Amino acid sequence: MGRAPCCDKASVKRGPWSPEEDTKLKEYIEKHGTGGNWIALPQKAGLKRCGKSCRLRWLNYLRPNIKHGDFSDEEDRIICSLYVNIGSRWSIIAAQLPGRTDNDIKNYWNTKLKKKLMGLLPLSHHRKQPSFPSSTLQNSPPSPSSDQLYGEYCTYTPLTTTSFTSNIEPFSLPSSNYASTSTTSVSHSFYQNQDSMQQCYHPTRDNNMLMFGSEGSCSTSSDGSCTQGREIIKQEEIGYHSYNNDYNFMLNHSNNINDGEKSCFGEWFSQTLLTPLDYDLEDIKQLISSSSSTASFNNVDENKTEEKAMYYYYY
DNA sequence: AAGGGAGACAACCGCATGATG
DNA sequence: GCATCATGCGGTTGTCTCCCT
Numbered sequence: 090m091g092r093a094p095c096c097d098k099a100s101v102k103r104g105p106w107s108p109e110e111d112t113k114l115k116e117y118i119e120k121h122g123t124g125g126n127w128i129a130l131p132q133k134a135g136l137k138r139c140g141k142s143c144r145l146r147w148l149n150y151l152r153p154n155i156k157h158g159d160f161s162d163e164e165d166r167i168i169c170s171l172y173v174n175i176g177s178r179w180s181i182i183a184a185q186l187p188g189r190t191d192n193d194i195k196n197y198w199n200t201k202l203k204k205k206l207m208g209l210l211p212l213s214h215h216r217k218q219p220s221f222p223s224s225t226l227q228n229s230p231p232s233p234s235s236d237q238l239y240g241e242y243c244t245y246t247p248l249t250t251t252s253f254t255s256n257i258e259p260f261s262l263p264s265s266n267y268a269s270t271s272t273t274s275v276s277h278s279f280y281q282n283q284d285s286m287q288q289c290y291h292p293t294r295d296n297n298m299l300m301f302g303s304e305g306s307c308s309t310s311s312d313g314s315c316t317q318g319r320e321i322i323k324q325e326e327i328g329y330h331s332y333n334n335d336y337n338f339m340l341n342h343s344n345n346i347n348d349g350e351k352s353c354f355g356e357w358f359s360q361t362l363l364t365p366l367d368y369d370l371e372d373i374k375q376l377i378s379s380s381s382s383t384a385s386f387n388n389v390d391e392n393k394t395e396e397k398a399m400y401y402y403y404y
Numbered sequence: 405a406a407g408g409g410a411g412a413c414a415a416c417c418g419c420a421t422g423a424t425g
Numbered sequence: 426g427c428a429t430c431a432t433g434c435g436g437t438t439g440t441c442t443c444c445c446t
Contacts, residue, residue, distance in 0.1 A: 103415080103416075104414095104415075104416095105414070105415075106414090106415090139416090141416085141417090142415075142416080145414090145415070145416085146414095146415085149414080149415090150414085192413085192414080192415085193413085196412070196413055196414085197412095197413095199412095200411065200412055200413075201411095201412090
């Protein structure tokens with residue numbers, strides 16, 4: 090027994106939007122707003138479209154300040170960083186990239202960035218775009234700096250004396266989102282170390298709320314409007330992602346990566362995505378050999394670990 | 405020049421979640 | 426507390442374009 094369709098598919102138009110439809114929708118929303126009711130909007134706007142379709146069209150293409158086209162190195166780095174931290178939470182990732190939509194990022198990841206990480210594409214392969222990943226945004230507002238996007242840099246010293254420096258902001262998510270997928274060990278390390286982690290991470294706090302995102306980040310609200318600002322999560326709902334978990338995960342999975350992948354991925358990754366790290370391969374090898382290894386990494390779908398393991402190896 | 409394959413991206417589908425009565 | 430409905434979200438599919446043979 091399936092769910093009832095949101096609209097009568099026989100009476101609504103499907104497929105690509107025409108310029109006329111775009112104009113109708115845009116003009117209606119600019120004039121009247123969405124009214125908080127996407128279902129009723131198409132009829133009011135004189136469109137033979139499903140409300141969901143209108144919402145998607147508006148959010149992904151018609152609303153102001155949408156940015157299409159090449160992703161910058163900075164954006165690549167942010168996407169990779171967040172994907173490793175939170176997985177395919179495209180809406181959250183999109184909230185960190187001004188003007189980008191979750192759909193855009195998802196497509197970009199699936200068609201390009203993932204392949205880059207997997208080492209399947211040569212560094213300069215691009216059909217219609219400048220050689221990846223040195224692409225730059227043309228006629229687009231400048232991307233926010235790392236500082237703007239990540240907040241303060243963080244230095245974390247793992248169990249060994251090796252200095253492990255990262256510019257990636259720890260990520261916070263509502264605990265409910267993780268409760269269903271986290272393992273017991275994860276939950277412990279993820280949520281019980283808040284005090285210690287707070288010594289290291291510096292999320293922006295504002296009246297008992299934790300905020301992340303840049304000034305220009307654009308997230309969508311329930312009425313389809315563009316929220317210029319930050320995604321807000323109640324402080325009591327957040328957990329701090331432990332770098333210790335990431336680190337252990339890296340150690341535990343790096344042995345599964347073949348040399349070709351390491352070299353190919355590592356070359357691009359080290360040159361492009363990350364700032365230089367304060368450790369070399371020998372350090373990592375040493376750490377691997379000395380690691381006792383119970384993977385405490387948690388917020389990752391085990392089915393997707395390969396590409397993430399590659400990331401962690403070089404991270 | 406034509407056809408096929410691959411890549412890119414727009415759009416759809418259906419489940420999860422939150423809001424409301 | 427429960428049912429219903431609308432919206433949000435991520436996965437998947439469809440279609441168009443480009444490139445290669």
